[in-house]
Each structure stands twice: as C-alpha cells, then as structure tokens.
Amino acid sequence: MFESHIAVGKSLERIDGVEKVTGSAKYATDIRLENMLHAKLIRSPHAHAKVKRIDTSSAEKLPGVRAVATILEVPKVIEYWFSLRTEKKKKQMFLRDNVVRFMGDPVLAIAADDQQTVDKALSLVKVEYEPLPAIYDPFMAMEETDVKIHSRGNIAFKVNKDYGDIQEGLKKADIIIENTYRTSKQKHAALEPFGTCVALYQSNGKLTVYSSTQLPHWSRHYLAGALDLPLNRVRVIKPHTGGSFGGRCGLIHGLEVMCSWLSRQTGRPVRMSFTREEDFIGTETRHPMTIRMKTGATRDGILTATDVDIVSDVGGYGTHYIGVIADCLSTGVGLYKTPNYSFSARAVFTNKSPCGALRGYGNPQMNFAQESQMDIIAEKLRMDPLELRLKNYRELGEIDPVLNEKILSNGLRECLEKGAELSGWEKKRHQWKRYQRSVKATRNRGIGLSIMLHGTGAGKALPDPASATVMINADGSVNLITAAADEGQGNRTVLAQIASETLGIEFEKISVSETDTETTPIDCGTHGSRQAYSGGLAVQAAATEARNQIFAYAVKELGAAEDQLRIKDGVIFEINNPDNKILISDLMRKTQIEDMNVCEQVIGSAAGVAPAMPGYYGAVFAEVEVDTETGEVKVLKLTNAFDVGRAINPDLVKGQIIGGGVMGIGFALTEGLLIEDGRILNSNFSDYRLLRACDVPEIVPIIVESDEPTGPFGAKGIGEGCMVNVASAISNAIYHATGVRLTDLCMTPEAILKGLEER
C-alpha cells in the first residue's frame, strides 16, 4: 500500500538512546549553574484561606538568605494559550491575590545559598491565615453562592450543544439506558517529579529558564507576561524530560514564575525542585468527572439519541478546563453517528489540587461512560458488542459534526477485526460464559471490548502553530531545527525520519536541535498527540523546500531538467541516466565554499498550521479474571489495535500502545488520589499504586495503517489514544466475567464485592 522508503515506516533506533543508557542525558533535575541559589516553597495548610500577613523578617536576617517572593507580588498563570490571542484575555491569564485555594497552594518561596539555609529560613517564616469555608464537592460548589473560590464564581465554564433533536431521538428509541459514571483524580506520576526548574535573570535584562515544559514557546509567552518582559528577552530551554503525559502542558503551578522572580531579585540562578510529595499534592491531575448519560437505540441496535451531562471538577485552579470539556464533546459526538446528541457540561472550581491535561484529556472519562453504555445496550439487545460498534461508528467519508470535517481516513473496522481475531474474541466470549455457568467457579474470566476516537492536534480549535528549519551543510549532513518537545515518546526521532525521507538523505546524517526557544521557530508544543502529524508536516514542508533548492543547484551542475532528478542515499542523479550524478556533499561544498560567487547554504523553512484535526482510532480487547471471593481483578491480556495512519516508526508506536495500555490499567483499577477534608491521603508511591513489572499482563500491540491524506506520509497520532479506552474495555470484561456493572473509577475489589452481593 505504501511505497518503499528509506526512513519512514522503519523501526530505527531512537536518536537519544545512547545518552539515556549511559547516564549522560541531562534532565532539568541535573542542571547546575555556577553560583546557583536553592529555593523552596511554603505551601498552604488550609484548603481555602486568605493570607492576612506574611512575616519573613527573621528568615531574611539569616546569613545566606538572598530573596523572598510571595503570591502577593508573583502572579499565577490561570489560563492556557488560547488566552494569548487578545490583550484583554491575556491580562486575565495572570492572577495576583492573597487567597490560597487548595491545601498545598504555594504562598511564598525563599532562595538561599544552600538547601539547609532555605529549610531553616522557611521554619522562621510566620504566615497568618484567615481560613475560609472550603468546598470539595463540585455539586455543592455550584449551589453554594456564599463561598466563591474565584471572584467570578465557582462555575469556571459551561456549555450546551445540541446536534439534531434529542427528544425526537429518544422517542424513536426502543430501549433507553441511563447511568451516572464517576471517574477518579488520576495523577501523571511521571518518574521525574513535576517541578524542577532553574531560572537565571541576567543584568542585561534577559531571563533564561530551564524547564521540562511540553510547550516551550507558550511557556515563554507565559513567563514574558508574568514578568512583563518582551518575548525576545525570555529564553526557555527544555532539557530531557522524565515523562510528562500532559502535566507539563504549560508551566507548573508555583514553579517557573516563582523561580524567575527570585532570580530577578538576586541576579543569580535559582533552582527549585519539588519532592515527590509536592508533585502529588501541588501539581495538576486529571479532571474527575461525574457523567450522566442517557443513550437510546432501536431494537436493531441503531443509536438514536445520546443525552450527556457532565460535571467536571477543576480543583482550585485549572488551565485546561475548557479544552478538556471540548474534548469530551468532540470524541463523544465524533465516534458514533448518533443523529441526535445533546451535550451539556460544567467545569466547577473546588478547593482541591488543580486539574489540567493528562493523556487523553477528557476522552478517557467520556469514553468510560459511553463505552459502558454501549456494552449495556448490546447486552440488552442480545447483540455482539462488536457488531453494535460496527453498526454505529462514524465511517470514512462522513462529516464529523463537531469539527465539521470530513473523515479522510478511518481504520476502525480493521482494528476491530484484527483485535477480535488475535484475541480470540468470539470463542472466549462464548466459552467463558458457559464455563462460569457450569462450574461454580470463584475465578471468573471475562473478555470485553471498547473503541475510541481521538483527535490529532488541535486543528483550528486552538492556536496550533508548527514550524521547522532544515539546513544542509557542506558535507551533506543536515541540521533539523525544531522546538518539538520530546517527553520520551520519541518524536524528535520521528521528525528526523520525516526529514531524512523527504530529503533523500540518510537518517544517520540528520541531527536534531536542542529544544530551545532562542534558536528554534515557534511550535505549539507537544500536546494532543500532534508531533508526528503537525510537527511532521512542518518538517516535511521545510525539507521539501530545502530539497527544491538542492535541485536548483543540481540542474545547473548536471544539466538535467529538474523533473528528471532524484535523490537517494545522498546522491542526486538523473532518473534515466543514473550515471549523471553528484553527491549532495560535493554539491553543497561547491555552492557553500568552493564557488566564491555563490557561498550559499541550502536552508528550508516552513511555518503554519495543520490543515485538519484527523481522528485516530483504536479497539481494545481486555481479558480479565475476577476472584469472586476477594473482588480482585487480574488483567490477563490486552489486545490493542490502533489506526495511526502511517506508522513513521512502528517500534515507537508499539511502545506507546504498550505503555499507554499499562497506564490505562492503572486508571481502571488502582489509580486515583484520595482526598479527605481537602487533604490528599496517598501522596507517595506506596499508597498511590502504579503498576509494577510483576503486575502487568501481556499486551499485544497491533498497528493498523490507514492513509491519512493530510498527514506527512499518511501519519496521524497515537500518544494519548492508546490509554483512552483501556478502562472501558476492562470494565466491560469484568461485567462479562461477573455480571457486575461498575460505574465508578477506579474499580476496586470492594466495589466488585459489593456488586457481587447486589447481583
């Protein structure tokens, strides 16, 4: 189906592998600058309070203490880059006040010569609070008008959207299923804790910040806004990053701005590094949601109506609460061709830790509800859940009503078919049920499936620029200049493959720049599974321009028409006369150095926005064993098939599918912050349970390649979608195994035992 390539479609080794296995890769936690100060925060012990007085006088007298910064002067960033579009909106991005809105909200920071002095200084600070009534439940927050978490009220955002006529749709339904689903406050738990930064404000008025942000260029905007600096005086350098999963989609609450402020006061580099506990209590999480969903279908299993109402718990601050809801809408409406869809949602502030982006955005929550509903409908209609999906999913060529875009690639059917075949779906679906009825087993096996759609990039919903520069050197090697932030998924490797393929120059000859706003053109950053697609398009365009310039020189050199020229393995040749050829290195040396009348370097640049937001698709088949005496669920196997368009690097894609699969199991079974009276109870890895090597089942990754015509070499995304529908598939498998339908995440043994009792 695809023509043969030199780099695209090949599982080439990642470009940063050797650095990472030798320990030489530098992460933000490893950055040390000369004369560096150390800083630490005081965090609020109250979930909601006014800071009445801050007394730092004794702390400041301590030798070695260099600077203090408090929330009274240092602004918090409380919106995301959508707000950069207008000056008025931009102003509202920054909040400076004396209120703390969750337990752990930063109040002030001190910078000193060493960590011991900082700790001592912090113990000498006196902060006087006036506690305010705190609200932890979003439903109460909506009703309670006396307690305002933000001055504009507790409802951060609300939306109603209707497609078709919901009442008509419900009338046409033969069955209507209604349930309420609740999802947990999942934490990213990246291995490198969120919250290390080194900032240096120099006397020439220039600020340099080492930050693990996924969005170096937008972070530069945020810092420039918060510190009132021109953009060209702010430089953000993103070193290697120990995982992000959405949680570094901007700045970290209380980190970079605070550090920069302290550095500006002292003229010295300032380092701040959160502990794991601070990561758990003070940085963003997934939005917990309560989703009421009513779904109607005909006897034949044709969906007629979906009515959704969502309450999303933002916590004390949230930068992504609108986008997350928009994602629920677009993935919910987009997946099935339900003609009548009514969607309403509210994002509500509570006095809990802030919520933001986490792999999948709002999709894992929405998908859990919607795919549970589908399973219930299939059961009621005595229909194979797979058949129900096939009857209703929105197919190739149809218009997605939310995006108003035509679906140009869709491999969902193949995902379902391949997944069913490799998991043994049909057989297990029947046999395991029989087995449970025949033996009074205490270990019941079940198999369940679910599907998903996720958008690649942001399309035109958000400012989503991508750009790249490709420079060809005199020896034929290539510098690819891009701000694409690699969080570990390997997108810099993928972009190098796209450059290599487009240029016809070997992969080994491509060197990818550091991620540094000073030397790279603007890129929206790494979010929304966009880098292979949006970043890839920019690289492809820049490399195409460079290639055209090379051809222009080659036309003169070889005396052949441009359309007769080809490049392969670093050689330019005439297609019908391959002996008429020149090495790119010879040609480039000539034009750059040898011919003193020219002295030009080939430089291709491209900037712009992707033409679409293509959906990528997936089907997950989960097999579980439930111990009916303990309620323990063991995931036996996942068979996960994803349509990624063209897989630029199949090995990296499979790596995402396996890793995302495991994160999805966590979301289903073990992960969620527990909060009592505003206090997070499980702020360490013993109590917040991530899966370990001995806990994970076999995961069979299947790549389905549809050809996305708008994508570079047909590519779409994968990073987020691969975890989206794991929880719903596991839940459906648990139902198949036990007849217990769970509506709350995560699905604990206690909930399963309770379900078994009530069965």
Place this chain on the structure above:
Amino acid sequence: MKKMDIKIHVNGDWYELAVNSGDRLVDVLRDQLDLTGTKEGCGEGECGACTVNLDGKAVLSCLILAVQVDGCTILTIEGLQRGSELHPLQKAFTSESAIQCGYCTPGMIMSANALIYNEPEPDEDTIRKNLSNNLCRCTGYDRPVKAVLKAAKDMKGDTNV
C-alpha cells in the same frame, strides 16, 4: 554542621570526600561527584530510579547515608560502559526499544546488572520480579524485561559491579 571524611571507590576510582552526616549517597553522587546519571524519583525508597551497585548488590542510594558507605565500592550507570563500547545491558536497552523518557533507565540497568552478576542466567520471571523494584511510567515494562533477558543471554554473567 560538622563534616565527616569518607573514602569511597566509585566507578574505578577512589574519592576522599567531606560529607555531612545527613547526606544521602544519592546526593553525594549527584552533587559532589557530578554523577547525575543516577536519578531521584521519590527519595523514599519506592521507585528504584536511584539504584546503584554497592559491593555487588543493587541498593537504593536515596535510602543510604554517605557515611555508611565509607570504604565501599560503588558502580553507577556512568561506570558501566567498557571503554568506548556500550555494556551489553546498555546495548540491549537501545536495540530493544526499552527506553522512552529514560528517567527510570539508569536504575533499571543497575538493578539488572546486579541481578546478572549474582545470578548469571535469570529467567523471565526472575527478571520481572527483580525489575518490580523499579517503577517505569512510560514503557509498560515489557521491553525492559526483554532487554534484560537478551543482555543476560549475551553476557552469561560476565559483568562488573
């Protein structure tokens, strides 16, 4: 604060260092010897990112005080390589795509190195159990386990600690 003198053998060289009584081994490696390949993921003995080899065993350097290792031999990720050639474990982690963000990788490799030193031909179950001391949020563990299995076969117990 009173400093104490210790002598430790790290990656083939002896170092004489003055440390605070509360300094952890991970701090001394990272801050005094600039061996930042050893990572800190939790500081509480739960994630394994700080794993190094101490007298032939895998230990969590965030739980050990520097003063406790006076006179000991320590190997960190930076000392694993043999000259300009990557160690078989390092090779296997790259060739088997066992790395994503790489933050867990030094700890995983050092855990595996001690395992193979003490048990030259571990089977998959043993490796899986052993790597369960190391959290990884990216890879889902499948490939690190396969990488160690491959390296163990190549090495047949021949490793330095």
